[in-house]
Amino acid sequence: MATTDIHLHHDVHHHDDHEHEHHEGNFWTKYIFSEDHKIIGKQFLITGIFWALLGGTLSVIFRLQLGFPDMDLSWLKPVLGQWITPEGKLDPEFYLALVTMHGTIMVFFVLTAGLSGTFSNFLIPLQIGARDMASGFMNMLSYWFFFASGVIMFSSLFLETGPAGGGWTIYPPLSALPQAIKGSGLGMTMWLVSMALFIVSSLLGSINYITTIINLRTKGMSFTRMPLTIWSFLFTAIVGVLAFPVLFAAVLLLVFDRSFGTSFYLSEIFIGGEALANVGGSPVLFQHLFWFLGHPEVYIVLLPSLGICSEIISTNSRKPIFGYKAMIGSMLFIAILSFVVWAHHMFVTGMNPFLGSVFMLLTLIIAVPSAVKIFNYVTTLWKGNIRFTSGMLFSIGMVSYFLSGGITGIFLGNSAIDIHLHDTYFVIAHFHLVMGSASFFGMLAGIYHWFPKMFGRMMDERLGAIHFWISFVGVYMVFFPMHYIGIAGFPRRYYSWTNFETFDGWADLNMLISAAAVITLSAQFIFLFNFFYSIFRGRIAPANPWRANTLEWTTPRVPGHGNWPGEIPSVYRWPYDYSKPGAADDYIPQTVPFSETPESNLPHENEMIKLESSNGDGPIIVEGDKH
Amino acid sequence: MTSVIIILSVVLILGILYMIFRVGNLISIAKGRNDASRVEPDNAIHAFLFIVFMVVGLIGFFWYSYVNFDRYQLPIASEHGAVTDRLFWITMAVTVIAFTIISIVMFVFLYKYQYKEGRKASFYPDNHFLELTWTIIPAIVLTLLIITGLRAWNDITSPASKDAEVIEIIAQQFAWTARYPGKDNQLGAYNYKLIDAINEFGLDLGKDKNTYDDFKSLELHLPVNKEVLLKIRAKDVIHSVFIPHFRVKMDAVPGMSTQFKFVATKTTEEMRTETGNPNFNYELACAEICGRGHFSMKMTVIVEDQESYDRWKASQEAWLKQNPDYLKNVPAELKEAAMIKAGIEKDPGAVAAVLE
Numbered sequence: 010m011a012t013t014d015i016h017l018h019h020d021v022h023h024h025d026d027h028e029h030e031h032h033e034g035n036f037w038t039k040y041i042f043s044e045d046h047k048i049i050g051k052q053f054l055i056t057g058i059f060w061a062l063l064g065g066t067l068s069v070i071f072r073l074q075l076g077f078p079d080m081d082l083s084w085l086k087p088v089l090g091q092w093i094t095p096e097g098k099l100d101p102e103f104y105l106a107l108v109t110m111h112g113t114i115m116v117f118f119v120l121t122a123g124l125s126g127t128f129s130n131f132l133i134p135l136q137i138g139a140r141d142m143a144s145g146f147m148n149m150l151s152y153w154f155f156f157a158s159g160v161i162m163f164s165s166l167f168l169e170t171g172p173a174g175g176g177w178t179i180y181p182p183l184s185a186l187p188q189a190i191k192g193s194g195l196g197m198t199m200w201l202v203s204m205a206l207f208i209v210s211s212l213l214g215s216i217n218y219i220t221t222i223i224n225l226r227t228k229g230m231s232f233t234r235m236p237l238t239i240w241s242f243l244f245t246a247i248v249g250v251l252a253f254p255v256l257f258a259a260v261l262l263l264v265f266d267r268s269f270g271t272s273f274y275l276s277e278i279f280i281g282g283e284a285l286a287n288v289g290g291s292p293v294l295f296q297h298l299f300w301f302l303g304h305p306e307v308y309i310v311l312l313p314s315l316g317i318c319s320e321i322i323s324t325n326s327r328k329p330i331f332g333y334k335a336m337i338g339s340m341l342f343i344a345i346l347s348f349v350v351w352a353h354h355m356f357v358t359g360m361n362p363f364l365g366s367v368f369m370l371l372t373l374i375i376a377v378p379s380a381v382k383i384f385n386y387v388t389t390l391w392k393g394n395i396r397f398t399s400g401m402l403f404s405i406g407m408v409s410y411f412l413s414g415g416i417t418g419i420f421l422g423n424s425a426i427d428i429h430l431h432d433t434y435f436v437i438a439h440f441h442l443v444m445g446s447a448s449f450f451g452m453l454a455g456i457y458h459w460f461p462k463m464f465g466r467m468m469d470e471r472l473g474a475i476h477f478w479i480s481f482v483g484v485y486m487v488f489f490p491m492h493y494i495g496i497a498g499f500p501r502r503y504y505s506w507t508n509f510e511t512f513d514g515w516a517d518l519n520m521l522i523s524a525a526a527v528i529t530l531s532a533q534f535i536f537l538f539n540f541f542y543s544i545f546r547g548r549i550a551p552a553n554p555w556r557a558n559t560l561e562w563t564t565p566r567v568p569g570h571g572n573w574p575g576e577i578p579s580v581y582r583w584p585y586d587y588s589k590p591g592a593a594d595d596y597i598p599q600t601v602p603f604s605e606t607p608e609s610n611l612p613h614e615n616e617m618i619k620l621e622s623s624n625g626d627g628p629i630i631v632e633g634d635k636h
Numbered sequence: 637m638t639s640v641i642i643i644l645s646v647v648l649i650l651g652i653l654y655m656i657f658r659v660g661n662l663i664s665i666a667k668g669r670n671d672a673s674r675v676e677p678d679n680a681i682h683a684f685l686f687i688v689f690m691v692v693g694l695i696g697f698f699w700y701s702y703v704n705f706d707r708y709q710l711p712i713a714s715e716h717g718a719v720t721d722r723l724f725w726i727t728m729a730v731t732v733i734a735f736t737i738i739s740i741v742m743f744v745f746l747y748k749y750q751y752k753e754g755r756k757a758s759f760y761p762d763n764h765f766l767e768l769t770w771t772i773i774p775a776i777v778l779t780l781l782i783i784t785g786l787r788a789w790n791d792i793t794s795p796a797s798k799d800a801e802v803i804e805i806i807a808q809q810f811a812w813t814a815r816y817p818g819k820d821n822q823l824g825a826y827n828y829k830l831i832d833a834i835n836e837f838g839l840d841l842g843k844d845k846n847t848y849d850d851f852k853s854l855e856l857h858l859p860v861n862k863e864v865l866l867k868i869r870a871k872d873v874i875h876s877v878f879i880p881h882f883r884v885k886m887d888a889v890p891g892m893s894t895q896f897k898f899v900a901t902k903t904t905e906e907m908r909t910e911t912g913n914p915n916f917n918y919e920l921a922c923a924e925i926c927g928r929g930h931f932s933m934k935m936t937v938i939v940e941d942q943e944s945y946d947r948w949k950a951s952q953e954a955w956l957k958q959n960p961d962y963l964k965n966v967p968a969e970l971k972e973a974a975m976i977k978a979g980i981e982k983d984p985g986a987v988a989a990v991l992e
Contacts, residue, residue: 284831293892369782388766396674412739424785500922
């Protein structure tokens with residue numbers, strides 16, 4: 010720790026000396042190829058917003074087809090060109106491409122890179138008391154690999170054969186054979202290349218997050234004093250480091266099958282009038298490899314949101330988060346279990362039924378820590394003094410979605426029930442609520458909450474509230490009805506249901522869903538306006554607008570390079586001393602030593618006072634056992 | 637012209653909204669913010685809206701689910717379907733109770749503990765008893781669900797009985813074909829390399845005598861109340877056999893044979909009476925994305941009593957009979973047997989033509 014400190018102090022001087030002539034003047038090094046974690050976080054955020062908008066728009070286009078199948082879509086011709094048939098309908102193959110790209114964009118570009126990329130980068134150094142990430146250069150590379158990956162994915166939208174169209178899970182042989190679907194031509198190649206770059210970006214980022222959290226915590230910031238946000242980012246990064254390489258392997262083998270004639274996933278195929286030579290491969294192998302990433306990915310997407318909301322709910326309830334250690338424990342448990350449940354996506358793929366039994370058991374176990382988290386959130390609200398800031402509203406929305414979406418997981422994790430529900434709209438409803446909307450709301454909550462620290466200004470609270478209520482109700486209107494349609498057996502990824510008498514109902518609900526989707530997407534423009542307007546014209550933010558305890562609020566209004574002018578503050582307590590009995594105000598920042606708050610100290614905290622200044626020149630780390 | 641008007645009106649509306657926003661901002665600045673208050677003025681409104689949301693949402697949920705029950709609950713027409721549906725509704729009862737209680741508690745807390753000037757929140761960081769309770773209770777409930785689920789799953793996936801009716805179903809872009817074993821009740825061997833435009837099963841006539849009387853059907857005929865073992869395979873990409881009324885779903889995977897056994901409990905006729913729809917038909921759909929025509933991959937399923945089923949089977953011509961040209965792939969010494977098995981009449985001319 011001492012060496013780190015010396016290094017850091019050296020760093021301060023370095024920046025103090027050079028900041029003005031070097032960092033301020035050059036647009037390229039400050040905003041483009043920046044190595045500052047705050048700028049990189051904002052880069053991820055803005056790019057993520059772009060992708061979210063695109064992914065959302067794609068979904069609304071295919072929702073138009075599903076909700077209003079008779080609608081004349083010729084007006085989209087200027088944008089979509091040949092993908093609109095002469096009769097003014099969406100091309101069925103392009104419909105599949107839309108579904109595929111919507112999934113890919115939302116899961117990877119928005120909820121992985123946009124969420125972790127933004128908040129891990131922005132918050133980790135600020136909340137643990139570090140000058141910057143462990144490796145600023147790797148951090149910069151992480152963003153630019155992500156950017157390059159995005160450019161490739163975006164370009165694939167403009168191919169004549171269209172982008173990848175085999176579903177975001179890209180199951181071979183469909184994704185391996187260009188004869189099978191147009192999107193498996195160049196579009197799929199670009200998807201694979203883009204994803205390979207994305208994985209590189211994700212790994213560079215995750216390694217950095219882990220290293221920073223372990224090594225660069227400020228004096229006194231023991232693991233048990235870290236905010237839950239940091240814990241969630243740490244678990245997310247570890248899960249990412251372990252899971253993404255497997256996707257890389259899966260993608261690589263698929264590239265071999267597509268381009269070099271191997272047969273990892275292909276066997277006994279007769280297509281386009283000829284029998285292919287490939288024998289001995291297994292399509293199910295790909296599914297195992299894919300879901301070995303794919304399922305942890307769900308938690309890569311969800312955990313940061315859980316962390317962010319823990320922080321926001323505690324701050325705005327003016328109460329400590331209930332069961333801090335249980336929260337960490339349940340996240341740890343979820344992170345571990347996330348690696349042993351992947352095959353619940355594959356109950357009816359022809360996998361050995363015995364495996365189905367094992368994975369059903371493990372899957373339902375994961376419901377326990379998830380339930381604990383929900384109970385803890387609700388108890389945190391109990392006897393609080395709740396402020397409904399925009400961030401708080403979105404956090405509540407996230408808990409609500411996590412509950413209603415998580416509960417349907419108990420159906421789908423049960424292999425016997427899953428037989429009927431697998432690949433129906435019930436699944437769509439489930440994961441869009443629990444993973445999509447919950448994480449997305451966590452991300453929005455985070456943006457509203459930390460906007461003052463990012464840009465030094467406040468977002469408009471009233472617009473935030475309008476944005477929340479339309480989105481909150483809108484998302485429920487979109488996804489809740491899908492449960493009924495799913496129970497009725499409607500399969501997903503269907504361009505239209507009119508071919509089947511069994512699925513020839515529910516036009517009413519489908520219309521409702523589509524209308525709600527349009528409204529919900531429109532409401533996001535309120536956010537966009539609020540966001541960009543507030544960057545330039547928002548009310549100037551106080552240094553600590555939410556009266557929060559964590560370290561980032563001890564920085565200046567707009568933290569400069571190095572985050573704190575002068576020394577990095579030391580930490581003396583956990584981050585959740587809200588409304589402590591006896592304390593003058595309803596919050597005590599982490600930087601306030603116990604020696605200054607004798608009126609509110611608990612007995613064991615009084616004993617820690619003497620440890621605070623026993624080291625002469627400053628406090629030492631105290632591995633404090635809280636309660 | 638209309639599009640110009642639309643664009644102009646959109647711009648106008650956005651402009652008006654922006655003006656409202658600016659005016660609102662200016663008013664709040666002119667009024668001066670109440671700095672003593674730590675919350676926005678509409679804090680209480682949100683608390684109230686959450687209660688409204690909860691009440692309307694829960695009532696809407698229960699009312700809609702009750703009124704539309706027969707619309708979303710497909711009639712069950714298989715033995716295991718009754719089991720899985722019962723599990724489904726047991727799970728539904730358990731989760732809906734939990735969901736309702738937690739939702740009510742959460743939204744009521746939001747209302748009850750909304751910000752009040754001068755009140756201090758309770759410092760309540762943990763309670764081991766509570767935490768232990770709500771870890772153990774879900775664990776017990778889940779264990780019960782797991783046990784019942786496992787039992788059902790093991791029954792469904794257990795091996796089919798020896799006298800089950802074996803039918804093969806083959807998926808390809810974008811159609812289903814069924815192959816019946818014929819009189820010998822044995823499906824003949826196939827080889828994907830022998831597939832061509834006519835021999836769509838890839839029947840290996842040269843190797844397996846059981847192929848001679850196999851026949852093809854574009855409709856799936858099933859006997860009622862008899863165990864059926866569907867042997868499933870795919871020619872090109874992954875598909876998935878999905879028969880909603882039977883609660884049957886199993887992927888069709890190229891290069892790997894899969895299967896699903898079930899017992900249909902209601903004939904098509906019975907279902908027509910039950911649903912009051914004289915045109916009712918069971919349908920088999922594809923549930924795994926397979927390309928452009930994924931949404932149109934349909935096969936009609938006909939369930940009939942044993943007698944009509946047998947009659948239907950007897951009336952079907954063997955594939956080899958329909959395509960006698962393929963006799964050339966049958967080894968010379970077996971041709972006679974093949975013709976007898978396939979029911980090809982001994983027309984000397986035809987045989988001579990084949991033998992040439």
